[in-house]
Amino acid sequence: MYKLDQTPLLFESSRPGRATAILPAADVPDRPLDDVIPRAHRAADSPALPELSELDVVRHYTNLSALNMAIDANFYPLGSCTMKYNPKRNERLAGLPGLGAQHPYQDDDTLQGLLAILYELQDDLAEIAGLHAVSLQPAAGAQGELTALLVAAAYFRDRGEKRTQVLVPDSSHGTNPASAHLAGFEAVTINSNGCGIVDLADFRAKLSDRTAVFMITNPNTVGLFDPQIGEISRLLHDCGAQLYLDGANMNAILGIVRPGDMGVDLMHYNPHKTFSGPHGGGGPGAGPIAVRDHLAPYLPAPLVGRHPDGTYFLDHDRPKTIGRVRAFFGNTGVLFRAYCYIRSQGPEGLKRVAQHAVLNANYLLTLIKDVYPVPFGTRCMHEFVASARTLAKDRGIRAMDIGKRLIDFNFHAPTVYFPLIVPEALMIEPTETESRETLDAFARALRQISTEDPEFLHNAPHTTPVSRLDEVKAAKTPVLKWQPE
Ligand SMILES: Cc1ncc(COP(=O)(O)O)c(C=O)c1O
Structure with a gap:
């Protein structure tokens, strides 16, 4: 080796x-x-x-x-930060010269094919969301969150309403409170109840006429669909606030539930988790947002519009827009991949994606839950969070040891220590494309690891060119440049 x-x-x-x-x-x-x-x-x-x-x-x-772990070579069960297999045809189509070799400063009439795709993608994303208008500009999920909150802020400003708070569940992705803060709101945490979903009593207690938006992730980061969503939407709207969906987990509900039907007013998509897009690591990704009609005037400009004669144009004439959040039309390369994915799956295919994602996660959960208890829920949506708490308490085997040892079995580690509401969390998302044999092999590896010598596990991985690294030192005193001795 x-x-x-x-x-x-x-x-x-x-x-x-x-x-x-x-x-x-x-x-x-x-x-x-x-x-x-x-x-x-x-x-x-x-x-x-x-x-x-x-x-x-x-x-x-x-x-x-060849030393890298990669989705093309290894099972990659990262919960929340999903690495799902992206079909190669989408790479090829997005790279066609008619798309990849265009310049954003060309006149609209020389970009008709490209604009047609973006227009249809706006439409498709609006239809999947059950909402009315879409901006493709944001360059990542987190930027989509920020953009949507700026849209909501502009809406309330226009109505002369002073609302200063955004409510965020404690299980939410860290980007949610960060976006609320960046958009000028105070982020107020809503506790989860004993079942891992929103604590309705805490939500009621913190909801007030200062509430602008409630940001919910549904299904949430412990992989549970919150069935209280109808009640949450009613309470929120009675109070004049807006319901935001962190749509990062749309992979679980595509073609089955439309966020608009749940009462959602605005949401973002994570194309890297749901459609075929590379994950940007801060960019270049995409985080399109969809909104209900009353919020559409505030979307970033330009949107892609269509004239009555069927030609496409960049619609800059939007007097209430919050302005641009990204140069040109957004990250078109990523957006084309999402378009290819949606169009090649079709409505039935997208629904099957969600069904298989949920089936695979439940199959895996069932194979390991006697060894790695799953504190919230007996069933899950597209992902679940198991806990190594008992192993840690009884045998000193921590979630980090398990993640590192999995590398010896040629598996990437699941997400560990997130969400914070589960001790020694192992957040597992197999995605829809993995075979039963892969899931069986992964479960066997997890079960074997739970029986291994803790000392041996503390030093894992053992088959890689470098073994356990001092991650704190690597983060705090990185050596990024080769120096001759
Ligand atoms: C639930 C959730 N919300 C928001 C985000 C942020 O998305 P991005 O990494 O594209 O900024 C993620 C990341 O994957 C996520 O899992």
């Missing part, structure tokens, strides 16, 4: 005169370097670049790339 610690760096393998290309002799006269670039503009020493053959370089990087 390729051993990282025994493999020299490119700099260390360098041999003077070894080259990747043999260039023809110059057919112009030599000139002293000082005549070309004056000394004052040059560093004292030329950079000591490594000198290697092409094959040395190819092998070096090919071997390094």
